[in-house]
Amino acid sequence: MRRDLFSEFHPAGNFLFFIVVIGVSMFVMNPVLLFASFVSGTWYHVRLKGQKAVRDTLLGIVPLALFSALLMPLFNHQGVTILLYFPTGNPLTKESVIAGVCAGLLLASVVTWFACYNAVFTTDKFVYLFGKAVPSLGLVLSMVLRYVPRFCKKLSEVKEVQASFGTGEEKKGMGKKVKDGVSVFSAMLTWSMENAVETADSMRARGYGLPGRTAFSLYRMETRDKLLLGWIFLGLLGVILAHAGGYTYFRTYPTVKLAEQTVSAVLFEMFYFVFCLTPVIFSLAEEKRWRHNAS
């Protein structure tokens, strides 16, 4: 990961920002807001991870979104504009295609923001933020969140070892395959339980959860963090007010209808776009200052 200004802010600000952006993307189904969220999320992802982010987006996230967009019209036949009829007799409607595209956009933006979250919000930040207030929950959550990647890593290790025992490469029947799979799975299960117990014991031995304990990384609430928190609350307030005012209205069935694009609605959409771009703006400003100072 590259050096990134937003990641150096207080973890509370980072966490709240991701909660708000991912929450709004998940619960407010509006193509304009989703597009803003997806574009800014992808931009930030690319600034964080560079080439890898471009590859992930083009090969992973976009095909996923397209797949979900394709799936929707196959199972949903509502809508007034009929494009053609399937052999089963049910129609393919324009509305279901649009609903599919919106669902794909939602999925893509949430996945993208979670990729950014994983890069920015590291385990030590998580434990720093939740280690004092809710120690056991914080530890469990941090263990759960890194469980899947660690599990995958260990799984390939165990598979390699098993292959070297002679259960691996040569052709085998279904029964043998299942048997080998079960033995790998059993090893994984034992390992993961043992590992969890070991981690918990180790954390207790280090006095985790006791009063007065300090964290690995130290953060201070500076003025800039307070300003960021204020900005996030402003963004959340703006979305709530706009939602109450009907600016986020969108429906696909039976006819597609977006909230009327009045001046205030467009202003809100621009505000939301800028809000989603917050980490990108920080990163660009930092880069500009860096270049300015270097010359």
Next chain:
Amino acid sequence: MKRSIILVTVLLIIFSFTACKKTEANVPAGDVCYVTVDCHTAVANAALSAEKREVLPKDGLVLDHAAVSVKEGMNALEAFEAAMKENKLQYELQVSSFTGTTYVEGACNLYSLDCGDLSGWLFSFDGEFPPVGMADTPVKKDSQILLIYSCDMGPDVGYTWE
């Protein structure tokens, strides 16, 4: 010169044939049956959402005695589908993989359960509610196929369970 005259004549004949075909499709020739799709109970029901109300006719008559030409071995479901496709109207069928029966889930974007827990489309044939499904009801000349939307499983459209 002679060639071009022949060509023009042939083209004219073909054109007139295609024109004939078009008019034939609009007014079915021969034996016809009639399909009516009626949802006046839904339109009168306060539980119907505003967006669904927008796409339904004010009097609830989606199709009023739409003529469908009867083909050999045609059933009521096929006649209904033909009438809906002819008028470019939406409908959704659900085929049970277990029994193989077909259920009309929605027509003209009005779905079952849109007006409460007991609402849905009922099938009536020649003024009666048959004990079999649409796909098992053969149509004849002048058959009256009626799909009527009920908000309480029948009584409001004159159907009672026995």
